Structure formats: C-alpha cells, structure tokens
Amino acid sequence: MSHLPILQVIIPLLAAPLCIVFNNRRIAWFVALCATWASFGVSLLIAQQVLQSGALSYDIGGWPAPWGIDYYVDSLNAFVLLIVTGISALALPYANRSVEQEIDPRSQPYFYSLLLVCLAGLLGISITGDAFNMYVFLELSSLSSYALIGMGPRRRALTAAYQYLVMGTIGATFILIGIGLLYSLTGSLNIQDISYQLHANNIIGSGNRTLLTAFAFITVGLSLKLALFPLHLWLPNAYTYAPSVITIFLASTATKVAIYMLLRFCYCVVGSESIFQLTLGQIVLLPSLAAIIVSSVVAIFQYDIKRMLAYSSIAQIGYITLGLSMSNHSGLSAAILHMFNHALMKGLLFMTMGAVSYSVGSVYLTDFRGLGRRMPFTMGAFIVGGLSLMGIPMTAGFVSKWMLVQAAIELGWWDVVILILIGSLLAVIYIWRVVETAYFNPLLELEEEEIGEAPLSLLIPMWLMVIANIYFGINSAIPVEFAQQAATLLLGGM
Amino acid sequence: MESVVDIVLLSFLCITVVAIVYIRKLFCAIMLLGIFSLLSASLFVTMDAVDVAFTEAAVGTGISSILLLSALALTHTREQRPPHQPYIALLVVVVTGAVLIYGTMDLPRFGDPNSPIHRHVAVRYIADSPHEVGPPNIVTSVLASYRGYDTLGETVVIFTAGIALVGLLGFRRRQEFKVRLYQPMDKKTSYAENSTEDGDEFEDNIKLPGANHMVLRIVGKMFIPLILLFALYVQFHGDYGPGGGFQAGVIFASGIILYALIFDVETAMRVITPKGLRLLAVAGVFIYGGVGLVCMFLGGNFLDYNVLSAHPLHGQHLGIFLIELGVGINVFAIMVIMFYTFANRKRGSV
Amino acid sequence: MDLNIFGNILDILTALFLTAGCFLGISGGIGLYRLPDFFTRQHASGITDSACSFAILFALMLQSGFTMVTIKLFFILIFLIITSTTATHALAKTALFKGQKPLLGREDNH
Numbered sequence: 001m002s003h004l005p006i007l008q009v010i011i012p013l014l015a016a017p018l019c020i021v022f023n024n025r026r027i028a029w030f031v032a033l034c035a036t037w038a039s040f041g042v043s044l045l046i047a048q049q050v051l052q053s054g055a056l057s058y059d060i061g062g063w064p065a066p067w068g069i070d071y072y073v074d075s076l077n078a079f080v081l082l083i084v085t086g087i088s089a090l091a092l093p094y095a096n097r098s099v100e101q102e103i104d105p106r107s108q109p110y111f112y113s114l115l116l117v118c119l120a121g122l123l124g125i126s127i128t129g130d131a132f133n134m135y136v137f138l139e140l141s142s143l144s145s146y147a148l149i150g151m152g153p154r155r156r157a158l159t160a161a162y163q164y165l166v167m168g169t170i171g172a173t174f175i176l177i178g179i180g181l182l183y184s185l186t187g188s189l190n191i192q193d194i195s196y197q198l199h200a201n202n203i204i205g206s207g208n209r210t211l212l213t214a215f216a217f218i219t220v221g222l223s224l225k226l227a228l229f230p231l232h233l234w235l236p237n238a239y240t241y242a243p244s245v246i247t248i249f250l251a252s253t254a255t256k257v258a259i260y261m262l263l264r265f266c267y268c269v270v271g272s273e274s275i276f277q278l279t280l281g282q283i284v285l286l287p288s289l290a291a292i293i294v295s296s297v298v299a300i301f302q303y304d305i306k307r308m309l310a311y312s313s314i315a316q317i318g319y320i321t322l323g324l325s326m327s328n329h330s331g332l333s334a335a336i337l338h339m340f341n342h343a344l345m346k347g348l349l350f351m352t353m354g355a356v357s358y359s360v361g362s363v364y365l366t367d368f369r370g371l372g373r374r375m376p377f378t379m380g381a382f383i384v385g386g387l388s389l390m391g392i393p394m395t396a397g398f399v400s401k402w403m404l405v406q407a408a409i410e411l412g413w414w415d416v417v418i419l420i421l422i423g424s425l426l427a428v429i430y431i432w433r434v435v436e437t438a439y440f441n442p443l444l445e446l447e448e449e450e451i452g453e454a455p456l457s458l459l460i461p462m463w464l465m466v467i468a469n470i471y472f473g474i475n476s477a478i479p480v481e482f483a484q485q486a487a488t489l490l491l492g493g494m
Numbered sequence: 495m496e497s498v499v500d501i502v503l504l505s506f507l508c509i510t511v512v513a514i515v516y517i518r519k520l521f522c523a524i525m526l527l528g529i530f531s532l533l534s535a536s537l538f539v540t541m542d543a544v545d546v547a548f549t550e551a552a553v554g555t556g557i558s559s560i561l562l563l564s565a566l567a568l569t570h571t572r573e574q575r576p577p578h579q580p581y582i583a584l585l586v587v588v589v590t591g592a593v594l595i596y597g598t599m600d601l602p603r604f605g606d607p608n609s610p611i612h613r614h615v616a617v618r619y620i621a622d623s624p625h626e627v628g629p630p631n632i633v634t635s636v637l638a639s640y641r642g643y644d645t646l647g648e649t650v651v652i653f654t655a656g657i658a659l660v661g662l663l664g665f666r667r668r669q670e671f672k673v674r675l676y677q678p679m680d681k682k683t684s685y686a687e688n689s690t691e692d693g694d695e696f697e698d699n700i701k702l703p704g705a706n707h708m709v710l711r712i713v714g715k716m717f718i719p720l721i722l723l724f725a726l727y728v729q730f731h732g733d734y735g736p737g738g739g740f741q742a743g744v745i746f747a748s749g750i751i752l753y754a755l756i757f758d759v760e761t762a763m764r765v766i767t768p769k770g771l772r773l774l775a776v777a778g779v780f781i782y783g784g785v786g787l788v789c790m791f792l793g794g795n796f797l798d799y800n801v802l803s804a805h806p807l808h809g810q811h812l813g814i815f816l817i818e819l820g821v822g823i824n825v826f827a828i829m830v831i832m833f834y835t836f837a838n839r840k841r842g843s844v
Numbered sequence: 845m846d847l848n849i850f851g852n853i854l855d856i857l858t859a860l861f862l863t864a865g866c867f868l869g870i871s872g873g874i875g876l877y878r879l880p881d882f883f884t885r886q887h888a889s890g891i892t893d894s895a896c897s898f899a900i901l902f903a904l905m906l907q908s909g910f911t912m913v914t915i916k917l918f919f920i921l922i923f924l925i926i927t928s929t930t931a932t933h934a935l936a937k938t939a940l941f942k943g944q945k946p947l948l949g950r951e952d953n954h
Contacts, residue, residue: 006796013650014783017776020657023769060643062798066615069643110661117654124647136647143651147658158662177594184601187614197610213597707937713930717923 004049005058005071008042008081008127009137011035013120016113025108029099032112033092036119040089043081047482050078057129065129066193072129076486079336079479080126080260083343087252088119090347094461095245098354102153102243111151115249118144122257131179132189134261138175138225141257142168145250149242160237167224167234174221175261181214182269195269204270218265219283226258228284228321229291232314239310244354247306251313251350252343259320259339267490284325289419291318296426300433305363306353308430309346312389315423316342319404322416326407332487333480334403340479341388341396344472348385348465352378355454355462365437372439374451379438381462386431388469391424395473399480499540507533518573520566528559544736545633552744557829560751564836627810629733637738638814642797646782648740649821653779656828659835660772707756714756721749729822733811739818743825750826751833759837768834771827778824785816858903865899868892881947882939890932897924 015035019028049056055074059065073081095115103111121141128134146168150161183189185208186197198204203211220231227235239247292315299311320342323335353363355378360367372379388395391402401420408416453459472479510530517523531554538547602609619636627635637645725746732738754762786797794801799813875888901921908914940946 003790003796006790010783010786010796013646014780014787016650017653017779020772021776023772058795060796061639062795062800063640067618068640107661107664110657110664113657114654114661117650120650132641133644133647136644136651139651140647140654143654143658147654147662150662181597181601184609184611187610187612187616189615197614201610208600210597210600213593216593217597707934709930709937710934713926717927 002058004042004046005056005073005127006060008039008046008085009071009120009124011039011042012116012123016116016120019113019116020109023109025100025105025112028109028112029092029096032095032116035116036085036088036092039119039123040085043078043085046073047078047082050075051481051485066188066190069128069130069133070190071127072192073127074486074489075482076263076336076489077126077260079340079482079486080257081123082482083256083340084119084122084126084253087343087347088249090461090464091245091249094248094351094354094458097455097457098244098358101358103151107151111148111243114144114148115246117141118148118249122253125257126260129192130190131182131194135172135176135179138172138261141254142172142225145246145254148246149238149250152241152243152246154241156237157241157243160234160241164234164238167231171221171224174217174224176221178214178216178218178221181210181217185210185214191264191268198269215265215270219262222258222262222265223287226255226262226321227314227317229287229294229314229318232291232295232317235314236307236310239313239350240304240307244350244357248347248350248354251310252347255313255317256339256343259317259324259335263324263336263490282325284321288318288322288325289416291315292322292419292423293426296423296430299430300426302430303365305356305365305368305434306350308434309349309353312427312430313342313346315427316346316389319401319420319423322420323404323407326411326413328407328411329484329487329491330403330407330410332490333483334400334407336486337403337476337479337483338400340483341400341472344396344465344469345385345388348381348462348469349389351458351462351465352382352385355458358458359451359454365433368434368437369441370438371451372435375453377459378454378462379435381466382438383435384466384469386427386435388473389431390427393473394470396469396476398473399476403480496540500537503533503537503540507537520569520571520573521563523573524559524562524566527562528555531555531558545631545738548736548741552741556748557744557751560748561829561832561836564833568836568839625807627814628807629811629814631732631734631736633736634732634738634814634818638817639797639799639810642813642817645817645821646786646797649779649782649824652825652828653775656775656831659832663839664835710756714752718749718753721752722746725749729818730815732818733814739821740825742818743822743827744829746822746826747829747833750830754833754837759834763834766830768831771831771834774827775824775831778820778822778827781820781823782817785813785820789813854906858906861899861903861906865896865903868896868899872896882944883936883946886932886936886939890929893928893932894925897921897928 012035015031019031022028046056050073055072057065057073058071060069060071062068064070095112099108099111118141121137121139121144124137125134125141128137146161146165149164150158152160179189182194185203186194186201188194188197198211224231239251242250295311295314295318299308299315302308302311316338320335320338323331323333323338326332326334356367356371356375357363359375359378360371384395388397391397401424405417405420408414408420507530510526510533514523514526514530517526531550535547535550535555538544538550602611606612619632619640623632623635623640624630627639629635629638725742728737728745729739729742732742750762750766753765785799785802789798789801790796792801797813797817799810800806802809802812869892872889872892875892876885879885879888898921901917901924905914905917905921908917
C-alpha cells in the first residue's frame with residue numbers, strides 16, 4: 001500500500017467532522033473509536049515497512065518535494081507515530097464511560113471531534129517532511145487541545161486552558177518566526193531541502209546571524225511546547241483541570257511530539273557535527289537537571305494527585321532532554337526510548353487517576369484513604385505505574401533510565417548520574433505518599449457510602465497498559481531497536 | 495515615493511499598536527484592531543501581496559471585528575487593571591524584539607532578485623504553473639495545488655475553531671429575545687452620562703431592534719444581496735484575481751451577520767438554522783477531503799488533481815474549483831456559527 | 845497638441861479634486877477632534893467624509909479614463925455615499941434615542 005503515510009493522518013482528520021454530523025454522543029464515540037483503531041493499524045503497518053525497507057516518502061498532490069509537501073517516515077517518526085496512535089487507541093475505549101460522567105452530553109460529539117482533530121494534528125506534525133506543514137498541524141493540535149482542556153469538569157479548567165493558550169500561542173508564533181527566517185535564508189520549506197541548501201550554500205559554517213536567530217526562536221518556541229523547566233508553568237494547571245481522558249492523551253503524546261520536533265529541527269536541519277549542536281546540548285543540560293530535581297521536590301508537596309503527576313511529568317521531560325543534551329548515541333537512544341516509556345507510565349498513572357475520579361469524585365490525597373481495599377485493581381495498576389516511574393527493574397521505566405545512566409557514565413558525568421538517582425529517590429517519596437494513604441490509612445467510619453471498583457471499560461485499557469509497562473520492562477528489544485536506529489539516523493545527518 | 499508610503503503606514507501601525515496596549519476600553523481596542531488590520535492590509539498592497547491584503551482586510555477588519563464585538567457583549571467593556579506590574583512581559587517583549595532585529599542583520603535584502611526565496615522554489619511556480627496547474631493567479635496555484643494540503647489543514651483549523659467555540663459555550667443558557675423599545679430621551683439622560691463609564695450602552699447597540707431603523711433596513715435590503723453576489727464573485731474569480739474560498743466565505747458570512755444585526759438574530763436563525771450551518775461546515779471539510787480521496791481512488795496521490803479528468807489541466811481546474819468551494823462553504827458556516835454562539839448567550843453567564 | 849491640452853486640463857482637475865479631498869478629510873478629522881459633543885462631531889465627520897471620498901474618487905476616475913477601473917471606482921463611490929450616510933444616520937439616531945442630548949447653548953448645563 002503506497003498510500004499508508006497519508007492515510008495515517010486523514011483518517012482521523014476526516015473522521016472529526018463525521019463525529020458531529022449526527023449530534024449523537026454514542027455515534028460520535030464509535031466513529032472516534034474506529035478512526036483511532038484504524039490509524040493505530042496504519043501506524044503498525046508503517047512501522048513494519050520502515051523496519052523492513054527503510055524510509056517511506058509520499059508526495060501529496062503528486063508534486064515532488066521542495067515544490068509540494070511530502071510525507072517522510074523514517075524509524076524516528078514511525079516510532080513517534082506508534083506512541084501517539086497506541087495511546088489514543090487505548091484512551092478511546094476508556095473515554096466512553098469517563099467522558100459520559102465528566103462532560104455535558106450535548107458537548108460530547110464536539111469533544112470527540114476535537115479529540116480526533118488533536119490526534120490528526122499530532123500525527124501530522126510527526127509524519128510530515130515540510131516545516132510549514134508541521135506548523136499548520138501544530139496549530140490544529142494546539143487549538144483543539146486548548147478547547148479540550150477548557151471542557152474540563154471544574155470551572156478552573158477555563159483559566160487553565162487560557163493560560164495554556166497564551167503560552168502555547170507564544171510558542172507557536174516563535175516556531176513560525178523561526179521557520180520564516182529559515183525560508184528567507186534557503187527559499188525552501190522542506191526540511192531535507194532546507195538542510196541541503198544550508199550546507200550547499202555554506203550558511204551553516206559561516207556564523208550566519210539569521211540562522212542563529214531562527215534556531216533560537218525554534219528552540220524557545222518548542223521548549224514552551226514541551227514544557228522544558230523554566231517554561232513549564234502552563235503544564236500543571238492544564239493537566240490538573242483537563243478531563244481525565246485528555247490528561248491521559250496529552251500527557252503521553254503532546255510533549256513527546258514537541259520533543260520529536262526539536263530533534264527533527266536540531267539534528268536533521270543543522271546536522272550533528274555543526275556548532276549549534278554543542279550549544280543546544282549545553283543550553284538544555286541545566287534546565288533538564290533543574291527540572292528533574294525541582295519538579296520532583298515540588299511534586300512531593302502536592303495534595304492534588306493529578307497535579308503531583310503533572311509535576312512528575314515535567315521531571316520526566318527533564319530526563320528526556322537530559323538524554324538529548326548528551327548528544328551522543330547512547331544518550332539520544334535513551335532519550336527516544338524514554339519518550340516511549342514515559343508515555344506508557346504516565347498514560348497508566350493518569351488512567352488510574354481517571355478511574356479514581358470516576359468512582360470517588362476527586363483525586364485529593366485524602367480521598368485515597370482505604371482505596372487499596374475498595375479499588376484493588378486500580379490501585380494495583382497505580383503501584384505498577386509508580387514502580388515504572390521510579391525505575392524499578394522489570395518495568396519499562398527501568399530500561400530507559402538504565403540506558404540514561406550508562407550514557408552519562410560513558411561521558412564521565414558522575415555528578416549527573418548522582419542527580420538522576422536523586423530524582424528517582426524523590427519519585428519514590430511522592431509515589432509512596434499515595435500508596436501509604438491508600439493501603440495503610442484506615443477508612444474513616446463516617447464514610448459509609450459505597451465506593452466500588454471502576455467499571456470494566458476503564459479497567460481493561462488500564463490493565464493493558466500495566467501489561468505493556470511490564471512487558472516492555474522485560475522484553476525491551478523492539479523499542480530499543482527503534483530508539484537505536486533513530487539515534488543512528490539522527491547522528492548520521494539525514 | 496513608495497518608501498514614503500511605507501514609512502507613513504508603518505508609523506501609523508506603531509501608533510495604533512501602542513494605543514491598543516494602553517487603552518482600557520475594550521470597545522476602542524477592537525476598533526483600533528480593525529484599523530491595525532486595515533493598515534497592514536495596505537502595507538501588503540504596497541508589497542504587491544494583494545491576496546494576503548484582501549484576506550487581511552476581509553478577516554481582520556471585517557469579520558473579526560464583528561466577532562470580537564459580539565463576544566464583548568458577553569463581558570465587561572472595560573479591561574480590569576492587572577493585579578501585578580507587567581514588567582516581566584515587557585522584558586520578554588523587548589528581548590524578543592532585539593533578537594528579531596539581530597536576526598535580520600544577515601537576511602538577504604528585501605526585494606533582492608538574487609535572494610534564495612526568488613531563486614529556488616519560486617522559479618518553478620512562476621515559470622511552470624500556467625501549464626502545470628492553470629490559473630493565471632499564481633497564488634491560487636500555490637495555495638490550492640502545490641501546497642493544497644496546507645490549505646486543507648487551515649480549513650480544518652477554522653472548523654476546529656468553530657466547534658471548539660460551540661463545545662465550550664454553545665450549551666449554556668440561551669438568551670431570551672426581548673425586544674427593547676426606545677425610551678424617551680429625557681428619562682435616560684442620567685443614564686447616558688454614566689454610559690461611557692460602564693459601557694452598558696454598547697450591549698444595547700448590538701441588539702438594536704431594527705423596527706425603528708427604517709433607513710437601515712431599506713439600505714440593508716438593498717445591499718445584502720449585493721454583498722452576497724460579491725462574495726460569489728470573489729469565490730469563483732479567485733483563479734484569475736485576488737480572492738478565493740476564505741475571503742468569499744467571510745464576505746458571505748458578513749452579509750448574513752449584517753442581516754441578523756439589522757433585522758433580528760432570531761429571524762436570521764429561522765432563515766439559516768444552526769443545524770444547517772453545522773452540516774454545511776462538515777460538508778465544506780468533506781468536499782475538500784473528498785476531492786483528495788477521489789484522487790486517490792482514481793489512481794493518483796492524495797489531492798493530485800491531474801487524475802480527475804482526462805486532461806491534467808482540466809483536472810487541476812476542476813479540483814481547484816471544488817476545493818475552493820469547500821473552503822468557502824466551511825468558512826461561511828463557521829463564521830456564522832461563531833456569531834450565533836456569541837449572540838445567543840446571556841450576558842454575564844460565562 | 846489638442847490632446848495634450850486636454851490631458852493637462854485633466855491633470856489640473858485631478859490635482860484640484862485631490863487637494864480638495866485631502867482638505868476635506870483633514871478638516872473632518874480636526875472637526876471630529878475639536879467639536880464639543882457627539883452630534884456636532886458626527887456632523888463634521890459625516891459631511892466631510894462623503895464629500896472627501898467623492899472628491900478623491902472623482903479625481904482617480906479622471907486619471908483612469910474610460911476603462912474598467914473607472915466603472916469599479918464609480919461603484920465604490922455609490923457604495924460609499926450610501927453606506928457612509930446610512931451609518932451616520934444610524935449612529936445619530938441611536939445616540940438620540942439612547943439619551944445623548946445635543947448641546948444647545950451655554951444655558952444648557954453642560
């Protein structure tokens with residue numbers, strides 16, 4: 001099938017309007033479910049083809065690359081596509097009951113439509129080989145995610161969405177300015193072609209100030225989008241107040257796609273040997289370390305567990321960018337692998353949060369008292385997710401953290417190794433607070449009302465995630481293979 | 495001479511921006527935003543980017559002012575003082591500006607024929623688009639064919655904006671349409687003195703019952719058909735001159751909105767129902783995406799119009815016609831949906 | 845020779861109309877800024893605006909000769925004259941009914 005790359009994006013893109021045709025929430029959910037599963041299937045096929053026969057490319061409109069827009073899939077974006085579609089394929093079955101409870105029934109068709117637009121946007125960013133097309137789909141995914149966050153059940157969701165909107169728009173504008181400057185330097189919008197033109201015209205080595213500015217804007221804009229440490233302020237509120245499904249979806253995919261964009265721009269446009277590479281590593285190193293330590297400490301003091309996990313997300317993004325800043329093969333593959341593993345564990349943890357909020361109504365620390373007995377499956381899943389987050393062997397989180405530590409040792413960065421370990425210990429503390437409350441704090445006698453286990457449609461996707469977390473912790477051959485191929489590809493230029 | 499025009503326009507632009515930042519009356523800020531758009535549209539004209547200028551004039555000056563005003567009817571018309579001093583924001587803005595200026599230092603000169611933007615992809619667009627794509631307006635060729643997929647993306651962006659608005663605002667309390675009669679003037683004198691302060695005056699303005707405005711109604715009846723006709727002209731003339739689906743949709747929508755303002759929102763809703771608009775918006779995206787899918791089924795790539803007809807140029811022509819139609823329908827429907835959503839909400843229940 | 849004189853006359857007329865248009869526009873602006881109340885300001889801007897757009901468009905029509913552009917300019921002119929007078933009317937009427945009192949003289953406490 002030669003049309004696979006375009007199908008990846010247009011299935012959710014065109015299913016989105018279909019959701020609101022009938023104005024019926026069940027039909028809308030069903031359409032969304034079919035679309036996400038179909039695009040998951042497509043991404044599996046793409047991944048298989050990429051592993052077998054190398055990169056795929058597809059000229060949209062039949063126009064060859066620098067003149068038209070092309071889709072270009074190599075092992076890096078095939079991997080990102082798998083993450084995004086995989087998470088959404090699990091989130092959609094979960095969405096049915098959770099959304100039913102959290103969102104006004106008349107808004108639900110619109111909710112699913114926006115969710116599909118967001119998915120299509122993220123996939124479009126990941127798959128395209130054209131810088132401006134990337135921006136268009138970035139706009140799609142951001143616009144829909146602002147609205148989705150604003151649909152959250154609490155009133156403060158609107159404020160959180162507005163905060164995210166302001167920060168996100170600044171980020172997107174910066175990215176657009178950067179792309180515009182690159183266009184004026186090269187006359188091209190195709191990423192491979194920009195890279196070729198920059199090298200062919202000797203712009204890269206000459207210390208061109210416009211190029212430097214373009215990269216400054218792109219890096220800062222993407223750092224806003226991926227919530228790199230000092231620019232993360234929008235994230236905790238957005239994740240806390242969004243509907244449960246949206247938190248699951250965005251936490252596991254949106255920041256990963258932004259990291260992918262950063263990788264693509266920094267490595268594929270400029271190339272690994274040039275001077276910007278080194279400065280990028282140095283620039284990102286300190287914020288990453290700060291993110292790991294500071295956000296983990298802040299997470300310890302949160303009482304809203306969703307917010308605690310949001311801070312933990314910022315710390316985990318720190319691990320990913322730390323791997324990125326090492327700019328060697330093992331560091332990069334650790335970073336790419338951690339993108340995958342973080343999607344798995346944060347998806348799982350936020351799924352448990354959704355289940356708790358479904359049964360109990362809120363996710364404050366005090367609400368967890370006695371939940372170990374009342375919601376055994378949910379809390380069991382929470383423990384697995386927590387172990388994965390800490391990086392205990394036999395879970396997915398361990399593999400990538402181990403690779404990260406190895407990469408740091410390879411470079412002789414012993415202080416970084418110690419900081420990574422401290423970060424893990426801090427994760428132990430904040431996860432333990434929840435576990436302690438759930439299992440060792442007795443239920444108050446006053447609370448007689450029955451709080452039962454979450455329904456099966458929430459538990460099944462959750463436990464599939466648990467299985468994934470454990471399976472990829474024991475047998476990590478496939479993701480490691482992908483990550484290493486992608487790292488080789490990034491370091492070898494195009 | 496042209497540089498004089500540029501300098502004058504740019505200095506007006508700067509003054510407008512500073513005024514927008516300073517002013518606390520949101521009504522004035524919106525008017526200034528309209529002026530800002532008009533000035534930038536004029537700047538685009540001096541740069542010979544007439545298509546962009548047209549879009550900016552139609553969207554920035556026209557429809558977005560109306561939409562902002564109708565959103566303003568839901569809130570206060572005066573900006574609150576921010577709780578903290580915005581020095582950090584100022585710092586960020588200054589640093590960004592400085593970096594931007596630094597970045598322009600190694601840019602090729604504006605209009606330099608040897609600069610990369612004129613020597614790489616643009617060459618093929620200019621030389622080959624008449625016999626590869628067809629339309630005399632190269633901008634249309636690039637937007638609708640070479641980079642038609644981006645335009646599909648932008649169409650979905652507009653669609654998303656509309657459904658996001660309906661999803662967030664559409665289903666709360668509806669406004670009951672009570673016809674406000676004009677009060678005799680002496681009774682309202684004291685009110686008028688305050689009205690500039692609390693801005694209540696504005697909310698009444700936008701929901702003017704047209705019954706007493708004989709002149710407005712007659713002129714409206716004269717001009718609304720002409721506006722709609724002009725929108726159709728812009729839609730179908732986009733191949734030859736500036737214009738196309740986006741501008742046409744916006745102009746068509748502003749004709750309908752004008753009708754709703756002069757007569758009544760409720761009457762307009764009976765003519766063009768929200769449900770019909772929803773289906774139109776969906777249809778717009780489907781027409782665009784559908785053309786792409788049909789191209790795939792006929793053996794080409796997605797959005798490869800060449801296969802639509804026996805002769806590639808005819809195929810291109812047909813494809814561009816259809817997708818522009820899809821864009822126009824979608825933009826029209828979404829703009830009117832946005833206006834309805836704002837107009838339907840009771841004040842203060844956000 | 846004849847044609848040249850005709851052209852010169854056209855140019856002179858154009859210049860005259862353009863100057864008149866600019867003058868009217870600027871005086872309308874000054875009036876809008878200086879006059880004391882809503883209705884007088886409306887008066888200043890309304891009248892000068894219509895006249896100014898007429899003068900400038902007429903000057904442009906003189907320059908463009910018998911072409912499509914002139915016809916388009918003519919339509920713009922009709923459109924402007926009708927809409928701007930309507931807008932002035934609607935504004936003034938609304939203001940009046942909303943209780944804006946015209947300023948009548950010194951004794952009228954303002």
